[in-house]
Amino acid sequence: MTDDVAIHAQGLHKRFGDLEVLKSVDLTVRSGEVVVIMGPSGSGKTTLLRCLNLLEEPDAGSITVRGRTVSCSGPRQSRGRRRLIRDIRVRTAMVFQQFNLFPHMTALQNVIEGPIHVRRLPRSYAIEVGERLLARVGLTDKRDEHPARLSGGQKQRVAIARALAMEPEVILFDEPTSALDPELRAEVLQAIKNLAAHGMTMVIVTHEIAFAREVANRVVFMDKGYILEEQSPSVFFSNPANTRIRSFLRLMSDSGPHPELEEAS
Amino acid sequence: MDLLAQSVPILLKGMAITIFLGVTSFVLGFGLGGLIALARISRFTLLKALAIVYVSVFRGTPLLIQIMLVYFGLPQLGIQMSPVPSAILTFTLYSAAYLSENFRGGILAVEKGQWEAAGSMGMTYSRTLRRVVFPQALRIATPAIGNRFIALMKDTSLASVVTVVELTRVAESVGSSTFRYVEAFVVAGAVYWLINSVLSVGQEVLERRMGRAYA
Numbered sequence: 001m002t003d004d005v006a007i008h009a010q011g012l013h014k015r016f017g018d019l020e021v022l023k024s025v026d027l028t029v030r031s032g033e034v035v036v037i038m039g040p041s042g043s044g045k046t047t048l049l050r051c052l053n054l055l056e057e058p059d060a061g062s063i064t065v066r067g068r069t070v071s072c073s074g075p076r077q078s079r080g081r082r083r084l085i086r087d088i089r090v091r092t093a094m095v096f097q098q099f100n101l102f103p104h105m106t107a108l109q110n111v112i113e114g115p116i117h118v119r120r121l122p123r124s125y126a127i128e129v130g131e132r133l134l135a136r137v138g139l140t141d142k143r144d145e146h147p148a149r150l151s152g153g154q155k156q157r158v159a160i161a162r163a164l165a166m167e168p169e170v171i172l173f174d175e176p177t178s179a180l181d182p183e184l185r186a187e188v189l190q191a192i193k194n195l196a197a198h199g200m201t202m203v204i205v206t207h208e209i210a211f212a213r214e215v216a217n218r219v220v221f222m223d224k225g226y227i228l229e230e231q232s233p234s235v236f237f238s239n240p241a242n243t244r245i246r247s248f249l250r251l252m253s254d255s256g257p258h259p260e261l262e263e264a265s
Numbered sequence: 266m267d268l269l270a271q272s273v274p275i276l277l278k279g280m281a282i283t284i285f286l287g288v289t290s291f292v293l294g295f296g297l298g299g300l301i302a303l304a305r306i307s308r309f310t311l312l313k314a315l316a317i318v319y320v321s322v323f324r325g326t327p328l329l330i331q332i333m334l335v336y337f338g339l340p341q342l343g344i345q346m347s348p349v350p351s352a353i354l355t356f357t358l359y360s361a362a363y364l365s366e367n368f369r370g371g372i373l374a375v376e377k378g379q380w381e382a383a384g385s386m387g388m389t390y391s392r393t394l395r396r397v398v399f400p401q402a403l404r405i406a407t408p409a410i411g412n413r414f415i416a417l418m419k420d421t422s423l424a425s426v427v428t429v430v431e432l433t434r435v436a437e438s439v440g441s442s443t444f445r446y447v448e449a450f451v452v453a454g455a456v457y458w459l460i461n462s463v464l465s466v467g468q469e470v471l472e473r474r475m476g477r478a479y480a
């Protein structure tokens with residue numbers, strides 16, 4: 001394990017009651033790498049992302065972010081461990097399918113909330129950075145709008161700026177465009193591509209094949225709680241080894257992404 | 266009518282006491298209700314159980330009996346209290362039970378994604394409550410809380426039975442000294458109605474202001 005590993009997950013298991021959702025998942029993401037996760041609905045993609053951020057505690061396995069490891073087999077409730085978990089959450093930002101912006105705050109307030117109240121940065125500095133980040137996602141003029149006044153695409157771009165403001169080691173995207181009307185997807189995908197061009201480390205669950213081809217360094221295919229395949233996008237999309245992947249890709253490209261189907265998960 | 270006109274100063278004083286009782290008990294009950302709501306949603310079983318019992322007792326017994334018990338009961342325990350503080354104490358305990366349920370409803374109505382967004386950026390539980398959940402919960406609960414305030418204003422008339430000279434008791438004494446009971450109670454009722462009309466308008470303004478960001 002060299003220090004250019006941004007996040008390393010080992011032997012992750014997660015069950016909800018009787019349902020085993022992750023069955024021994026290993027994943028390593030190097031700094032600057034963009035990993036796209038694909039797979040049928042219910043295969044455990046969201047759960048994996050949530051475990052990487054420790055929003056969900058795995059039942060077994062460990063997560064290492066920048067050399068700091070949280071193990072999920074030992075004792076759970078120590079103060080030190082809780083702090084470590086928080087530390088890892090700070091370093092792994094999440095962008096949600098449903099945006100989850102804070103509705104009582106303006107766009108800028110959403111962006112500076114974490115820097116001020118979690119990272120304890122001075123307010124004036126946080127505002128300066130926040131404005132720069134809003135500019136970066138093209139929303140300078142929406143600085144003082146509340147989320148209710150923004151389109152879905154604008155909301156998701158604010159959410160991306162909010163994630164960036166934490167200066168995370170890695171950003172985890174859970175189907176960032178699935179809740180958007182087709183005509184609003186491009187602006188969000190473009191914002192993510194810009195981050196990739198700037199070397200941001202990202203793990204992205206998406207069904208956007210063209211986007212994945214363009215942006216991914218590696219595609220991970222999940223099925224029934226396992227990682228079935230890890231491959232470069234060129235091989236993954238052009239010459240998939242596994243028949244499960246082939247039928248999945250056929251389904252996807254036949255009919256385009258199905259956000260409404262995904263919604264069920 | 267001149268007899269009643271002579272009673273205006275004392276009626277005004279009664280009105281002042283009524284407002285004082287209502288506002289003070291509401292503010293204190295608001296704070297206590299918030300704490301009870303926190304206990305109710307906490308993961309500490311004992312706190313939670315205490316909160317549940319508290320709410321159940323104060324919602325499940327008549328306010329008049331609570332007033333009597335505090336007024337006559339505390340002195341027996343060696344705690345001397347004059348009528349006004351005693352009444353305020355009861356109204357506070359009583360409205361805290363209801364307000365805590367309003368708060369809890371508001372907190373539970375905040376989307377799960379809000380907790381997750383805050384948690385995923387490493388916010389602590391208490392900070393998530395303060396910065397993310399409470400502001401939204403308060404907005405959701407504002408109509409219910411406003412209704413509680415108005416109900417409490419009317420409930421303060423029960424303090425008259427423990428000798429607090431608030432509006433209702435003033436009306437009684439004016440009525441008995443002038444034998445114009447009906448007029449006295451009509452006036453008192455009108456004053457309650459006036460106070461609560463002002464509160465209603467305030468509630469509406471508040472709701473509109475809080476809802477503005479969400480429109």
Ligand SMILES: Nc1ncnc2c1ncn2[C@@H]1O[C@H](COP(=O)(O)OP(=O)(O)O)[C@@H](O)[C@H]1O
Pocket residue numbers: 016019021039040041042043044045046047048265
């Ligand atoms: N909190 C939960 N409680 C119970 N079951 C859950 C929970 N979260 C997810 N699941 C179940 O776990 C499985 C995997 O879900 P998810 O990780 O959301 O898959 P994906 O994102 O690939 O569609 C699904 O069957 C889902 O119903």
Ligand SMILES: [Mg+2]
Pocket residue numbers: 045046047175265
């Ligand atoms: Mg999902």
